[in-house]
Amino acid sequence: MMDLHTHTIYSDGIGMVRDNVAWAEKRGLKIVGISDHIHYFTPSKFSAYINEIRIAKEESDIVVLAGIEANILENGPDITDEFRKRLDYVIASVHEWFGRDGAHMYIEYVKRAIMDDNVDIIGHFGNSFPWIGYPTEEEIREVLELAEAYGKAFEISSRYKVPDLEFIKECIRRGIKLSLATDAHRPEDVGKISWSLKMFEKAGGSKEDLVFSEYL
Ligand SMILES: [Zn+2]
Ligand SMILES: [Zn+2]
Numbered sequence: 001m002m003d004l005h006t007h008t009i010y011s012d013g014i015g016m017v018r019d020n021v022a023w024a025e026k027r028g029l030k031i032v033g034i035s036d037h038i039h040y041f042t043p044s045k046f047s048a049y050i051n052e053i054r055i056a057k058e059e060s061d062i063v064v065l066a067g068i069e070a071n072i073l074e075n076g077p078d079i080t081d082e083f084r085k086r087l088d089y090v091i092a093s094v095h096e097w098f099g100r101d102g103a104h105m106y107i108e109y110v111k112r113a114i115m116d117d118n119v120d121i122i123g124h125f126g127n128s129f130p131w132i133g134y135p136t137e138e139e140i141r142e143v144l145e146l147a148e149a150y151g152k153a154f155e156i157s158s159r160y161k162v163p164d165l166e167f168i169k170e171c172i173r174r175g176i177k178l179s180l181a182t183d184a185h186r187p188e189d190v191g192k193i194s195w196s197l198k199m200f201e202k203a204g205g206s207k208e209d210l211v212f213s214e215y216l
Contacts, residue, residue, distance in 0.1 A: 001031075002029055002030060002033070003024060003184070003193055004065070004091070004179040004180065004211070004212075005067075005123065005181030006032065006033065007034075007184065008036055013186070021062070021064055023191055027191030029062060031216070032191070036069065037069050038083070050086050063212070063215045067090065068083065069092075069123060070113075071092075071095050072094045079118040090120050091119075091123040092116070094106055100132060101132070102133065103139070111146055115150060119152065121179055122155070123155055124155065124157040124162055124181075125155075127162050144171070147174075152176070153177035154178055156195075156200055158196045159183035159184075168200065168205070171203075177211045179211045180196040181193070
């Protein structure tokens with residue numbers, strides 16, 4: 001299996017890249033992705049990050065991927081072409097706090113990320129809905145249609161327990177890819193994807209519905 005959303009000391013995690021990889025190996029994953037928060041990086045720190053992941057890739061028996069977690073801001077996700085071309089994949093997540101009745105804004109932000117060429121996966125979609133309110137069915141449908149049209153994936157987040165089962169089923173029905181993700185900030189949490197896997201299986205997903213399924 002896979003865990004495509006993990007953090008290290010390059011952002012707000014507490015482990016090294018190799019610690020995350022070691023736990024992924026221990027838990028029997030086939031793929032682990034490192035995806036630190038983009039706003040922690042200067043260009044030189046980013047180079048060190050890419051280099052450290054490359055070394056981990058070479059040393060490990062499992063597939064180690066270089067990712068990043070970008071923020072979806074008012075004008076779109078903060079991922080640049082320069083960063084994107086050195087990465088295997090990019091997660092884009094809404095981290096802004098919209099307050100009550102903010103679901104409409106949240107949806108608009110996610111749509112901007114889906115339409116961005118540098119984005120591959122939408123992170124923890126809907127994790128703030130319990131506080132900002134839920135989008136309408138129409139808005140959810142628009143997001144799904146756009147993701148289908150642009151070939152973008154959604155992660156199933158064990159940390160936030162999103163998206164819901166209906167949404168995951170609809171992704172599978174439309175051929176929208178999914179990823180399994182812990183959002184681990186401690187190495188020992190890497191690979192604890194049981195909630196994601198359970199939801200994926202309940203929704204009737206099979207290997208081909210996952211991103212990077214060629215490595216599974
Ligand atoms: Zn996040
Ligand atoms: Zn994260």
